[in-house]
Amino acid sequence: MSIKPIHIVGGGMAGSEATWQAANAGVPVILHEMRGVKGTDAHQTDMLAELVCSNSFRSDDHTSNAVGVLHEEMRRANGLIISTAAEHQVPAGSALAVDREGFAEAVTAKLEAHPNVTIVREEITGIPPEDWDSVIIATGPLTSISLAEAIHAHTGEDDLAFFDAIAPIVYFDSIDMNKAWRQSRYDKPGPGGDTAAYINCPLSEEQYNAFIDALIAGEKTEFRD
Template sequence: MSEKLHIVGGGMAGSEAAWQAAQMGVDVVLHEMRPEVGTFAHQTGQFAEMVCSNSFRSDDDEQNAVGLLHWEMRAADGLLMEMATRHKLPAGGALAVDRDAFAEGVTERLRAHPRISVEAGEINALPDSGHWIIATGPLTSGALAEAIRAETGTEALAFFDAIAPIVYADSIDMSKAWMQSRYDKGETEEERTAYLNCPMDKGQYEAFIDALLAADKTEFHEGETAGYFDGCLPIEVMAERGRETLRHGPMKPVGLTNPHQPDIKAHAIVQLRRDNKLGTLFNIVGFQTKMKYGAQTEVLRTIPGLENASFARLGGIHRNTFLNSPTLLDGAMRLRSKPHIRFAGQITGVEGYVESAAMGLLAGRMAAGEILGLPVTPPPPETATGALVTHITGGADAKTFQPMNVNFGLFPPVDLKGGRRNRPARYKAYTDRAKAAWQDWLAQSRQDDAA
């Protein structure tokens, strides 16, 4: 076979993409700049080096979305899950690994594969032809990031990213909150009720500001300076500029009437906006934050209506590089302007080791299928992998797109008798449905491969 697949980046996504494509019978060239060109976070030149936590999070494939993602990757003969299981450490229900042994195991298997060759050195431009996957992660080199920026028109790819928390819709107390857009703006009922509102009286607002200012915050490393994407300031920074700043910003109480207490004017209002098409997730508008996780849950649950909030994602701040994938990528993870290039991993707007590896698995299989002349069909959105790729390539709102972990809020809802309150039964229904759909998808792809 003359056509090769080139993969840029030997992290979680690139490693899994290379393995999957090679196992399907495609020759792969894996380009990795380390150790020739280093980053501030990496310590070695090994593939799939874990630079932060050594955990792949929950391994529960019946009650947890990331555990389900583990299951799907194992069912697809994923290399990273095989190595993680081989080098796992005691960690309760989590899948934690010996990070050095894990990376060494991945590296050894990839370098030994007869269809994988490794080329050291930096790729600093987008190729004009061939079959390529860019899987360079949040620490994409400056030259390549600039090339991506020039092609996509993205104003900024690398920045300190202040992320707002996302709440599961079914955990919000609607006896206190209500749906309404400011001044009832919108031509349709859906538009006029696009926001979820949580009111505060003066005492609640003042207590919230006190808690916000006193909360533990993430600090920058020495030598780092804060440049926030699109001027999005963390709420703590706004509060430090004056106690009334938030009340005249994202928490302004104008243009809204509380149907629970129509005669009482709120002192401040926290708004949440639907974060996905399904309406199962809501982001807290303007609440980008650098509070540490424990402080976030404590402070945010002082908001009326969010006392029992369950979070699909907490806020955070870190250096990040990612595409506005809903605008730039098609459903097969190809760059619309250069469809011979796919993107995979964190650069596509997924968050976490497992999610990055899963997008690498999918991109590798899709690219290999294209080279082999096989049908390239994304997995169903009922699967964890399919829910993620559907989210990043069109399910998310492009205007507010931010990196996302896998969670059940991304899945099409299940029709479960007894309502949504029986969470264990609901999650089991999600995972049962996903496993059946994933197995069907894998079986079809293997039939295509055999044919």
Template sequence: MATIDVIGGGLAGCEAAWRLASEGIHVRLHEMRPARMTAAHKTSGLAELVCSNSFRSDDAASNAVGLLHAELRDLGSLVMRAADAHQVPAGGALAVDREGFSAAVTGAIEGHTNITVVRGEATRLPDGPAILATGPLTSDAMAAALTRATGADALAFFDAIAPIVYRDSVDMDVAWFQSRYDKPGPGGTGADYLNCPMDRDQYGAFLDALLAADRVAFHAFEDTPYFDGCLPIEVMAERGRETLRHGPMKPIGLTNPHAPTHKPHAVVQLRQDNALGTLFNMVGFQTKLRHGAQAEVLRLIPGLERAEFARLGGLHRNTYIDAPRLLDGTLRLRTVPNLRVAGQVSGCEGYVEAAATGLMAGLFAASEALGQPTGVPPQTSAMGALLAHVTGGHLTDEAAGGADRPRSYQPMNVNFGLFPPLDIPDAAARGGRRGKPGRKLAYTERARQDFAAWREAVRRVEMA
């Protein structure tokens, strides 16, 4: 059996390699680090998390990403196995110790007898069957090779990294531990976030300083768009003085024990970033402020006046292809059918979404190599809905000028808006639920039933 090359050792590449190897297929996994580093990575570890350490909500009953977690676990996801083993308290979210998570994935990949890890930059597309999972920081050489192969320019967007604070530098006479609405979540206690409150005047002073602070300028690609799910805080602040209060600094679901009768005007939350609990990252505080200005502005936050930073925020460029036009329904590049594309370079957004597309690419490639076609996950499932978005489920936008006008393809996290709508009989069959909570439950129930049926069909093919 021919070896399949997987290019990129991030979450998508590792998930694809693991799936292929688990099916008995030999894999060459190419990772350019440490021979060539990126602007965001700090280690040579596989599956290094460079932005947040959160895999977001683990609630599979009423949340689309939690549902995606469950489907990945059901398919034997290496990424989810490592995440579950190295989780840290994060309320209703699944967050992980970065180093432990990366070490677990690296150890599993390097220890698999069917996987050979090749360190060094891949500068051209392989001639044989392959999966490209180079991520949003695809090297210039590989991006150029991909552009030549497709005849289409790659798209790009900015992404920003949030600062990380040393826990013992936070003033606990001001801050307190609490999850929103005291929700415990996976491995949590209901008191998993550090909360720093602001009154109206403090919030106003913080905004003024934030908007006036010196920023990093990347003139070479200032015309590329930000991804709305990862906006720098200063960009959010420019959209209106109340934007942050309705975003990462919303004060809802929290009670300050230092002043229980006083409702904060805004709250900055910090989430545990490592298993020791010595590092906390600032939730939603991605930024492109220069480091000197950044530290000065962030120390205006009550409780962080003497904060020490293990890492300040930063900005890097992310690159992805126009996947709906370039990929078929099983992630194959139309112009190079032996090559599949997965992960954030395909335009999906988020750690879990990247892992899911990597697993699907591995599943499709393995099925093809073994002559055991399994079909794609149903679009009513989280994996199927995500796949449909990446491969062409959202090509037009009537509001933008008619059904025939192509819509700009933007990175997107999995969400119920990507799922086929529930019809009235479908909703009625699930107890006639009405309202947003009822719709979410109906979506997840339908997804579980349809995914289970597809999964059983896959198992029968694998056993045949």
């Protein structure tokens, strides 16, 4: 008897990992991702598992940090996200940070090449039909308005909201390295023993307040209601 496919809606980090785990267990997966047909306000590409906020997965220290323990558990489960992150790691002290584009390209390529995975580029606008026997909705905070409204109507929940921020971009040539210095958080080394993954800029209270004022007055992205 043939195994019915699992339908996974959303090709972000969670959807990509769920697809990988199910496919490796021998279950056919149909992964529905709207990017490529319809974009979002934050994504720049149609690649799977594209990071739109921080490129850091936080601490990778499994000996003394709970997040690092989760990383280690994901490695032992042959996790797609954690293994691909290791392949595209960039210096970040004891944290696990990645090259965004290389990471997303690799995740996409691995899922496209998996024999048990079919990727369908389409927007799912409502609660999946009954004949989709097994479904995971993993669309995250950038769920399309139509699907969010359908989930709201189905669950009766009013609090479908998510807030996050993207770190401001600072140009290196604007930093006075006679005052700033390179040092990792808590002096914890990263891959290769690097202990100077971050640029640290000391600020007085007056300078800090001026920085906040300039940041607030700076160019901003548009928000979606």
